[in-house]
Amino acid sequence: MFKQCAKLHFSVISNQVIYVPKHKPPDPNDFYNLKNFLTKHQQLLVLTGAGISTESGIPDYRSEEVGLYARSNHKPIQYQEFIKYPKVRQRYWARNFVGWPRFSNIQPSATHHAVRQLEMAGKVTTVVTQNVDHLHQKAGSKNVIELHGSGYLVKCLSCPYEVDRFTLQDTLMERNPDMKGSFSMIRPDGDVELSKEEVDKFRVPLCPKCEGAMKPDIIFFGDNVPKARVEQIRKQVSNSEAILVLGSSLTVYSSYRIILQAKEENKEVAILNIGPTRADDIADMKVSTKCGDILPELCNSICS
Template structure:
């Protein structure tokens, strides 16, 4: 049914979350082995990853961030590659992702909306000079700009910060205009990103996730299997 539905669609949006990248070795957030279970030296991870904590305790923020949020040796898995192949074949119009790992782009997807930013990108808060991930990872403590000595921060959305309005607009437009939306590897509980699914006006909503989501009752199809296996089979059949 999934392959037939994709085959008959021409304007598909993939909406992806952490479950897409677990097969690459990146932990998700809410499972028993997820980010929210990591040791934050007495602070919950969702507190450490907030703007307030970043401003008040930058040393502790970067210690946690560099240890648990940036993965330099990971590679795209079968799901990332399959989505890129489907885009090349003219099926996937855009990937809207909650992930910050850059793996969709590394796999070859061209039209990616990174709602929560990109951990490979960093910038000086004072002069806006751009830096890659290695600069932050190789800094002994809080990374400082080599031009103005301002603090270099990740270009990601922290808790208490607003999503980028331009990215939100693009995501809404793609989803509203789609004839099919495939939700992959997300529990759809992180707002405001999750509510973007409400903008979909079609009847081809597919959810590929290992656990239940609040949108299951409105989905045409629910698949409780690993994203890499499912999407690779689709790409094999259609590309």
């Protein structure tokens, strides 16, 4: 019943599974309960987190044993540190430069494609994602709101200038022709571990208009989601009939408040995620299994 559907076309990388935490396979009750939820509701808002991108080979932060915190002593970059300290920016951009070719080449998982199928069938009207990896867009989803921004756009901190990340990579290659580096694991926002020597020789990007510092359009830890984006999401929640959460523990408040708003508006919420989430006690349905083991089959069952 839960075999991967032939209608979904995606690339499989052999080491992807190492970032997916231990989980139980779905059972028939999981399948039928979620199918009833998807059949019952139209105009779904889908909220996605790092758990769907682990299936593509990008680790999350918090999963036991396989998450970034469990596999390393890495601490995510803090917004205020990035703003204040040139050395922090140098370290970030050196790591991001080396990791970008691999990060930007990662392909959508079966879950990303299933969400797109549901969108094409008129079930999903909005995708709100906590991820910065652009994989929903690669899968073809149209109405995507990137809650925490995108690693594919870079902005100047001092003026309105902005640049596509691919274009910036060409500039960085010109400034750092001998920079190669090696790494074993990419991080959720695309950076990697490098030696101090590699970081110290890296020439950081500067704005070509004003020579200001450049920052990826990502909401770093300690920063706030822009008010306009928060309001845009609030309107989409109000316009939706129900919420489907995929691969998110809802630990950060920016995602959890979406669920709080939905419940205040008496909308049903279903959660599909490996392990517990912050909203388990208020959700109408919780299925604890890997999204890619059940959603593609559900999608084909509903959309055929």
